[in-house]
Amino acid sequence: MIKKITAETNAYGKEKIANKTVSRFSIWLEWYAVEEDMLAFLGFIINIGVIHLPYVKDYWSQQFVCRVPFFGEIFTRKRFLQIFCMLHLETVSTSDHSLRTRTQKMSNFLKYIDARFREHFIFGQNLSLDESVVGFKGKISFITYNPKKPTKWGIRVYVLADSATSYVCTFIPYHGKITTESLIKPDLPFTSRIVL
Numbered sequence: 297m298i299k300k301i302t303a304e305t306n307a308y309g310k311e312k313i314a315n316k317t318v319s320r321f322s323i324w325l326e327w328y329a330v331e332e333d334m335l336a337f338l339g340f341i342i343n344i345g346v347i348h349l350p351y352v353k354d355y356w357s358q359q360f361v362c363r364v365p366f367f368g369e370i371f372t373r374k375r376f377l378q379i380f381c382m383l384h385l386e387t388v389s390t391s392d393h394s395l396r397t398r399t400q401k402m403s404n405f406l407k408y409i410d411a412r413f414r415e416h417f418i419f420g421q422n423l424s425l426d427e428s429v430v431g432f433k434g435k436i437s438f439i440t441y442n443p444k445k446p447t448k449w450g451i452r453v454y455v456l457a458d459s460a461t462s463y464v465c466t467f468i469p470y471h472g473k474i475t476t477e478s479l480i481k482p483d484l485p486f487t488s489r490i491v492l
Contacts, residue, residue: 310329324378333375384401386400413463417463423457425457427453438451451469451470455467
């Protein structure tokens with residue numbers, strides 16, 4: 297999967313930069329293909345999730361108060377932003393602008409992760425099915441908002457987890473109407489179909 301993401305990112309970056317007018321001060325002037333740095337980039341993203349700073353630029357700050365040397369030693373800010381802006385999971389047809397096509401960019405990646413969850417863990421007898429919200433404030437048509445939840449804006453995900461360890465056994469992201477169309481037993485209510 298990482299090889300595929302790397303290849304897709306390189307192809308997307310090459311295509312985008314070929315269509316840009318690059319000024320002499322642009323970060324795209326020094327773009328080069330992503331190779332081994334994809335693993336470092338993913339590790340960087342995981343660490344950003346653990347060490348919260350208010351702004352992305354703060355991860356390269358030299359100020360004593362918020363300096364975290366790890367980030368600056370892994371990537372320059374310019375290289376991180378290059379990979380971050382060109383990160384691409386899958387190329388889909390540009391002629392079809394439907395919701396179904398827009399979710400295809402991430403669907404293979406999600407299916408891959410879901411399959412790995414089941415492959416590497418033997419879950420117990422007691423399972424819990426719950427609705428979870430993954431925090432997200434970007435622009436997508438199936439984003440959910442619930443002011444009473446701790447995570448108010450996000451993507452709804454139905455999760456089957458092991459009750460003893462809280463390990464995620466499988467999940468179904470909610471993409472709106474296309475999620476309900478793909479479930480079995482269309483004569484039953486949506487909540488029953490999610491469980492089945």
